[in-house]
Amino acid sequence: MLEARREQLFERLKEGIAVIRSADRRAYDEYPQDSDFRQDNNFYYLTGLETPESWLVMFSRSDGRDSVVLFVPERDPSQEIWTGSQVGPAEVKKLTGIKSVYPSSEFEKRFLRQLARGAQLAKYTHLYLLAGVGVPGVREIVDLGLETHRSISDLGEPLAELRQVKDSVELARLRRAAWITGEAQREAMRSVRPGMYEYELEALIEYVFRLRGAERVGFPSIVGSGPNSVILHHDKNRRRMEDGDLVVVDVGAEFEYYTADVTRTFPVNGKFSERQREVYELVLATQEAVLEAIRPGVTMRELRAIADRYLREHSSGLCGRSGCQKYFVHGLGHWLGMDVHDVGSYTSALEPGMVLTVEPGIYLAEEGLGVRIEDDVLVTEEGHEVLSKNAPRTVWEIEDLMGRAP
């Protein structure tokens, strides 16, 4: 699969050299609370490796004899008492099937110098780098004047195009991330009670994430109750939840580098009030109208228009005379993958294998009443599949799980 991804990237490159840098280790002294290593998404996508301070160099040739060279740090046995056993060049060769693997310390000697001298590498006229020249390595290339006689192109674009359509391994991971997140939502619904604090619900959700095998959260968990339900990125989660509140829970487990993003809104006491139910059912029906339209060929813009039209035509009196549409203040959805707001163009039409969120919401600040419903949706040949369907979504399903359905 990794080789197939590299092949597909080669197909999009002209005669040239692409350099992809790994993430750096975060020093424990500098980030004691957040020193967990997470690989750079593009590097991980192409290598599957979690080694820091590494480079992947891809040589794209017009005769089809493309080649790949990896530079990874040498093992340091004296450090392994701290780090556990590491993988060095020898192990990486076995893990990746890439034959040319060298120690990172030789990156400069073997690669940068040759590039500078030019002779052997002169025919590679394009230099593909990732935007964000701050990345070490890329800076060096530019500093050394290595871009002379080469046109520098952004590698981010072809990589984003590739990553926008998920392969089977990616889909398996996204499916798992969405399922874990749905299970956490169920647990939150079962456990919430008036008098609990938002952070207690957050802790419970993240406990279920870990319990089910997620490595981390894909983004800071949002648990917004009552007046906080209308704050879109409320992640302080310090409020005591009261009887009669709705709570907006917008969370995502990350499983093997792929994150879900699922929002549910439910009553803290287990039972929607009439008013809450009216607004909730409008948001739900809007989401349904959008979901029904999801199939290959449709664009994000068209989906947004469907949501806006639905809200305009069905909110008679619910949000005052002007209707509810103006209270839908954020985007309808985004691509989902290794990044929660994943790479990919928002003008391209949907294709099988793309994964997006659908998240209509209405926020009535004066009433402290916010409702958002968000699901993760795979585009299939025939239409779509909701990956987060294990999280209860209708009023009946929610009240039933919370033990308060009639």
Ligand SMILES: [Mn+2]
């Ligand atoms: Mn989202």
